[in-house]
Amino acid sequence: xxxxxxxxxxxxxxxxxxxxxxxxxxxxxxxxxxxxxxxxxxxxxxxxxxxxxxxxxxxxxxxxxxxxxxxxxxxxxxxxxxxxxxxxxxxxxxxxxxxxxxxxxxxxxxxxxxxxxxxxxxxxxxxxxxxxxxxxxxxxxxxxxxxxxxxxxxxxxxxxxxxxxxxxxxxxxxxxxxxxxxxxxxxxxxxxxxxxxxxxxxxxxxxxxxxxxxxxxxxxxxxxxxxxxxxxxxxxxxxxxxxxxxxxxxxxxxxxxxxxxxxxxxxxxxxxxxxxxxxxxxxxxxxxxxxxxxxxxxxxxxxxxxxxxxxxxxxxxxxxxxxxxxxxxxxxxxxxxxxxxxxxxxxxxxxxxxxxxxxxxxxxxxxxxxxxxxxxxxxxxxxxxxxxxxx
Numbered sequence: 001x002x003x004x005x006x007x008x009x010x011x012x013x014x015x016x017x018x019x020x021x022x023x024x025x026x027x028x029x030x031x032x033x034x035x036x037x038x039x040x041x042x043x044x045x046x047x048x049x050x051x052x053x054x055x056x057x058x059x060x061x062x063x064x065x066x067x068x069x070x071x072x073x074x075x076x077x078x079x080x081x082x083x084x085x086x087x088x089x090x091x092x093x094x095x096x097x098x099x100x101x102x103x104x105x106x107x108x109x110x111x112x113x114x115x116x117x118x119x120x121x122x123x124x125x126x127x128x129x130x131x132x133x134x135x136x137x138x139x140x141x142x143x144x145x146x147x148x149x150x151x152x153x154x155x156x157x158x159x160x161x162x163x164x165x166x167x168x169x170x171x172x173x174x175x176x177x178x179x180x181x182x183x184x185x186x187x188x189x190x191x192x193x194x195x196x197x198x199x200x201x202x203x204x205x206x207x208x209x210x211x212x213x214x215x216x217x218x219x220x221x222x223x224x225x226x227x228x229x230x231x232x233x234x235x236x237x238x239x240x241x242x243x244x245x246x247x248x249x250x251x252x253x254x255x256x257x258x259x260x261x262x263x264x265x266x267x268x269x270x271x272x273x274x275x276x277x278x279x280x281x282x283x284x285x286x287x288x289x290x291x292x293x294x295x296x297x298x299x300x301x302x303x304x305x306x307x308x309x310x311x312x313x314x315x316x317x318x319x320x321x322x323x324x325x326x327x328x329x330x331x332x333x334x335x336x337x338x339x340x341x342x343x344x345x346x347x348x349x350x351x352x353x354x355x356x357x358x359x360x361x362x363x364x365x366x367x368x369x370x371x372x373x374x375x376x377x378x379x380x381x382x383x384x385x386x387x388x389x390x391x
Contacts, residue, residue: 031143036085043078047071065309073222076239079282080218083243084211087117088273089250095128096265098179100140106133108140112179112263114270118204118211120147121187123180144176146184148201155190164188164197183261183268196255203253207246211279214242225310233293240286247280 050070057063092114100108109129115122127140146167153162157169168188171181187197217239224232251272261268297306306312 033085033087036082036087039081039085040078043074043081047074050074065311069225069310073218076282076286077215077218079278080211080214080239080243083246083275083279084118084208084215086275086278087115087120087122089118089207089276090114090116090270091273092259092261092268092270094263094266094268096263098263100131100135100177100179101175102178104134106131106135108135110140110179112183112268114183114261114268115273116200116270117275118208119149120145121184121200123183125177125180140177142177142180144171144180144184146171146187148187148197148204150201150205152190152198152201164201179263186259186261193255193257196259199253199255203250206253207249210242210246210249214239214246217242226312229306229310229312230294230297233290233297235290237287237290237294240283240288240290243279243283244287245283247276247283250276 054063054067057066093111094113095109095111097107097109098112100106108127108131110125110127113122113124115124122143122145124144125140125142130136131138131140146164148162148164151162153165154160157165165188168181168184171184186194187200189195190198217235221232221235221239224235259270293306297303300306
């Protein structure tokens, strides 16, 4: 007998493959993906929190800049996560007449849909006309998911088979409708040029790695834009490259014969869906934006336009560096011993050094054009006076 440790659900029935008596009693089909909705809700909560404090910013220009920065960051993060877990990288829908279940000659008029994601395929079946005959009064609305994460497994449907094959056998034993099993079978066969499941699994594996890589790059980008604009532009471009790579991998790593599933009223084919286009478009936008910001900062270091847009003040950073350096100076002493700096000061030193790295060359370039030393500029002098007054 199979055990859970063998990777097989031990609650499988012992009846025939299409035994109607073993069909699970589910009153309604799955209407939404809980994880997907949770991701949308999380980002919505952050946006609502931002709108609560939005009126505190002064001036319409400042409000516009802050809104654009926060909204663009949130949209990018949301796109990364929905592309990771969304089920519309590829979509196919057909309306056809089809047999409903084994042992019955009754046909139904229904809409069958394929929704492929990076980890699984969703197959939906919904009647478009009221069933007649033996099926009169029956509600036909199915939404079944078959996952392929991540090993191919051995051939067949045994304990060492892949997840996709074992879920297909469970679907047979629970008596799912024939159109769903017919469509799912195209992802189970693995040979003679019919290896759709294998290729989609490979594409999903490498694409989801690229998308997950884009997520920490997005976080680093948000932090660096408040420190070093030029390096933040590079990480933004890398984020876009990762999203672009996921879309390219999904489009190029395919079975050499296209997926075509014949039905009575036509052939079910697939096309690129919403999440594939989101990864492609957002990846291209991030790459272009990152390269543009980098080139602008390279040719115009210390540009007041970029600093004002991202809310950075180079002079305040220089003031902070100067203050930290003065705090770290050892007090006058007659002893020959040395005093180790505290961990708090050391951590503050690391942060301020990162900030100064992106602004020192900008200040030098600006004052070189103006023909003076940046330390003698009026803005820095005023900033230093304020710092001395506070001390």
